[in-house]
Amino acid sequence: MKKVIKVSIGKLAFTLEEEGYLLLKGYLDSLSEYYGDKEDGAEIVEGIEERVAELFIEKCGPDSVVSTSVIKEIITILGRPETIFEEEGDIRSLGINKRRRSIPKRLYRDPDNKVLGGVCSGIAAFTGLDTALVRILFFIFFIGFFSFGGGVVALIIYLIMWVLIPQAKTVEQRCSMYGEAMDLSNIHESIKRAGKENASSIQRIFIIFGKIISAIIVFVALISIAALTFVFLGIEVFKGILPLNFIDYVELGVDNTLFMKITFLAVLLLPLLGILWVGLQLLFDLRTPRIRPGIVMLLLWVLSLIGFSVNATKASRPFWTKTQESVEYPIGKHHDTIFIRFEHNNPIPIKRVIMNASYSDFSLMWMDEKSDGADIVVFPSVRIIRQSYNEPSLVRIKSKAHAYSYAEAISKAQENLSQFTLQDSLLTIRSKSFGKRSKWDGTYQNITLFIPNSVEVIVEEPIKHNFRKRVKTRLF
Numbered sequence: 001m002k003k004v005i006k007v008s009i010g011k012l013a014f015t016l017e018e019e020g021y022l023l024l025k026g027y028l029d030s031l032s033e034y035y036g037d038k039e040d041g042a043e044i045v046e047g048i049e050e051r052v053a054e055l056f057i058e059k060c061g062p063d064s065v066v067s068t069s070v071i072k073e074i075i076t077i078l079g080r081p082e083t084i085f086e087e088e089g090d091i092r093s094l095g096i097n098k099r100r101r102s103i104p105k106r107l108y109r110d111p112d113n114k115v116l117g118g119v120c121s122g123i124a125a126f127t128g129l130d131t132a133l134v135r136i137l138f139f140i141f142f143i144g145f146f147s148f149g150g151g152v153v154a155l156i157i158y159l160i161m162w163v164l165i166p167q168a169k170t171v172e173q174r175c176s177m178y179g180e181a182m183d184l185s186n187i188h189e190s191i192k193r194a195g196k197e198n199a200s201s202i203q204r205i206f207i208i209f210g211k212i213i214s215a216i217i218v219f220v221a222l223i224s225i226a227a228l229t230f231v232f233l234g235i236e237v238f239k240g241i242l243p244l245n246f247i248d249y250v251e252l253g254v255d256n257t258l259f260m261k262i263t264f265l266a267v268l269l270l271p272l273l274g275i276l277w278v279g280l281q282l283l284f285d286l287r288t289p290r291i292r293p294g295i296v297m298l299l300l301w302v303l304s305l306i307g308f309s310v311n312a313t314k315a316s317r318p319f320w321t322k323t324q325e326s327v328e329y330p331i332g333k334h335h336d337t338i339f340i341r342f343e344h345n346n347p348i349p350i351k352r353v354i355m356n357a358s359y360s361d362f363s364l365m366w367m368d369e370k371s372d373g374a375d376i377v378v379f380p381s382v383r384i385i386r387q388s389y390n391e392p393s394l395v396r397i398k399s400k401a402h403a404y405s406y407a408e409a410i411s412k413a414q415e416n417l418s419q420f421t422l423q424d425s426l427l428t429i430r431s432k433s434f435g436k437r438s439k440w441d442g443t444y445q446n447i448t449l450f451i452p453n454s455v456e457v458i459v460e461e462p463i464k465h466n467f468r469k470r471v472k473t474r475l476f
Contacts, residue, residue, distance in 0.1 A: 002017050002018065002019075003017070003018040004016060004017055004018065004065055005017075005018055005021045007021060009024075009049050009052055009053045009056070010046075010049040010050040010051075010052060010053030010054070011050075011053075012053045012056075012057075014053070014056055014066055015064075015065045015066065016065070016066045016071070017065065017066065017067055017068050017071075019068045020066060020067060020068035020069075020070070020071035020072075023068065023071055023072065023075070024052075024071050024075075027075050028045070028048075028049065031045055031048055032045050048078070051078070052074060052078075054170075055074045055077070056070070056074070058170055059073075059074075104176070104179060105126055105176065105177070105178070105179035106126075106173070106176045106177065107122060107123070107126045107165055107177075108122050108125075108126075108165065108166055108167060108168035108173055108174070108176065108177050109121075109122040109162070109165050109166065109167045109168065110122045110124075110125055110168060110174075110177060111167050111168060111169070112174070113131060115135065115209075115210040116158075116162075116210045116213070116214070116282050117158075117162040117278075117282070118167065119158060119161050119162055119165060120134045120135045120138055121134070121135075122165060122168070122177060125177040125178050126177060138158070139209075141154060142154040142155070142158075155217075155275075159274070159275065159278055159294075162278065162294070163292075163294045163295055163298055167288075210282060211282070211283065213282075214279050214282035214283035215279075215283055217275055217276075217278065217279030217282070218276060218279035218280060218283055220275075221272050221273075221275045221276035221279055222276065224272050225269060225272050225273070225276065228265075228268055228269060228272070229269075231243060232244045232265065241374060244261055244264075244265075247260070247261065248436050248439075249376065249434050249435060249436065249439055249440055250439055250440050251318060251439040251440060251441050251442065252315040252316070252317075252318065253314050253315050253316065253317035253318050253404075254311060254314050254315045257315070259307065259311055260308060260311040260312060260315060262304075263304045263305075263307040263308035263311065264308050266300065266301065266304035266308075267301065267304050267305050267308055270297050270300055270301040270304065271301060273297060274293075274294060274297040274298065274301070277293050277294065277297070278294065317404055318402065318403060318404050318441075318442060319402040319403070319404075319442050320402075320403075320404055321402065321403055321404060321405060321406050321408075321409045322400065322401070322402050322409060323400070323401060323406060323409040323410055323413055324398055324399060324400040324401070324413055325398070325399050325401075325410065325413035325414050325417060326396060326397060326398045326399070327396075327397050327417050328394050328395065328396045328397075329394060329395045329397075329422040330392065330393070330394050331393040331394055331395060331422075331425075331449075331451065332393075332425075333389075333393060335393075335424075335425040335455065336454065336455060336456065337425060337455065337456045337457075337458060338425050338426075338427065338449065338451065338455060338456070338457050338458070339425060339426045339427070339458055339459075339460050340362075340382060340426075340427050340429065340457065340458070340459045340460065341426060341427070341428045341429070341459075341460055341461045342364055342379050342429050342431065342459070342461060342462055342463075343428055343429065343430045343431065343461070344377060344430075344431040344462070346368055347462070348366060348462040348463070349366055349367070349368070349369070352366055352367040352369070353365075353366040354366065355463060355471060356471070357459075357465050357467075357470065357471040358467075358470045358471075359384075359467055359468070359469075359470060360383060360384045360385070360386075360467065361381065361382070361383050361384075362381065362382040362383075362459060362465060362467070363379070363381040363382070364379045364463065365377060365378045365379065368433065374435070375433045375434060375435035375438070376433065376434045376435070377431050377432075377433050378431065378432050378433075378434065379429055379431050379432075380397075380419070380420075380429060380444070380445035380446050380447050381446045381447070382429075382446075382447045382448075382449070383446065383447070383448045383449070384448075384449045384451065384457055384467060385448060385449065385450050385451075386451065386452070386453050387450055387451070387452060388452065389452045389454070391450070391452075392450070393450060393451045393452065393455070394449075394450050395420075395422055395427060395447065395448070395449055395450075396447070396448045396450065397417060397420050397445065397446075397447050397448075398445060398446050398447075398448075399413045399414070399416040399417050399419075399443065399444075399445045400413060400443065400444055400445070401413035401416065401441075401442055401443040402442030402443070403442060412441065412442070412443050413443065416443045416445060419432070419445060420445075420447065427447070427449075429447065
């Protein structure tokens with residue numbers, strides 16, 4: 001059984017084999033002696049100890065015994081200071097700019113120098129630009145988009161980069177951001193960079209700015225989620241009818257609309273939930289769990305979008321073709337008044353009636369409430385066009401229809417022309433009702449009266465209106 005010794009390295013406790021401990025102690029003593037008389041020598045030695053502690057955790061875990069072989073491997077990776085700087089001096093004397101110990105650069109998010117997600121600091125490390133400069137450029141980019149109404153676009157771009165660019169978690173990854181090896185020269189330069197960054201007042205300004213942006217993101221996301229939930233699921237437009245349920249009143253190409261409703265809500269709400277999660281992470285410095293919520297929500301959103309698109313395409317099949325039919329009825333010039341009657345099987349209710357009437361337009365609809373819900377009662381809109389006395393007076397009825405095939409659309413449009421009758425001076429317009437059992441089939445109609453200015457038009461049933469006054473849309 002090998003003897004072990006407990007020591008503190010980089011402010012963390014480790015258990016080392018005795019032989020390895022003596023080897024590491026001699027190595028650290030030689031580093032302290034080498035950097036003792038150099039500028040920032042104490043900070044460099046402290047940084048080296050932190051790097052050693054990180055490598056111990058990566059290779060052995062926080063609670064395992066660090067073997068002598070691991071300690072030898074780490075010393076080999078870091079190197080002796082005199083050897084590294086002698087090699088660098090030889091390279092500079094030969095006029096070679098590229099280091100022999102450099103490694104390929106890779107783009108990572110920098111967790112040690114982040115304000116929000118570490119995207120800008122990661123890009124700065126990869127490109128060699130100053131971190132503050134990159135942040136200022138992105139801020140200008142954000143403000144520029146926002147001034148043209150596209151601030152959300154810049155935010156989404158940042159969030160996508162946050163999700164797609166991995167975070168530098170290991171020592172090797174953090175070195176790879178700068179394209180530098182994990183040796184003492186890299187630690188030396190890291191200490192210099194950290195000193196410059198800590199001295200920068202711009203850093204503190206961006207931290208405050210980041211917290212403010214985070215709070216705004218959380219607030220906007222919460223308000224948006226609450227508003228969408230209330231609009232689609234929390235308010236009844238009519239008795240027992242939520243806005244999302246209106247889709248059940250349409251004759252679609254699918255029998256069950258539940259999947260389409262769920263995917264539709266997911267497409268709207270998942271991005272807001274993702275933004276909310278990011279905002280909470282930034283505001284409270286939350287750690288990202290092993291199962292990354294951002295990536296999970298992005299994948300769910302993509303799947304929901306695909307599912308909704310496929311289902312909506314199938315559902316819209318009965319509406320791919322559109323056509324219209326029209327018919328005209330002449331009106332005798334001896335009529336000085338034309339009466340319009342809106343005919344329905346049941347009397348007009350005392351509430352849940354919508355009417356919009358002006359000097360030349362009239363529309364009417366209401367809800368017939370039943371024990372199992374409600375039906376929508378709809379009448380074609382009526383429009384009056386005034387003309388000279390010498391021009392022919394007539395009623396033009398248009399019936400428009402949607403269907404999968406052109407022949408089916410024509411048949412629907414012609415069939416719905418029978419909703420209207422003109423007998424002498426009385427125009428009778430019959431209603432159409434839509435519900436969960438008798439769904440809307442993609443047809444709608446409108447009526448236009450071409451009459452002289454002297455002819456009066458009066459709606460006699462079920463609501464009196466003489467087209468001499470304007471009645472605003474009302475619900476009572």
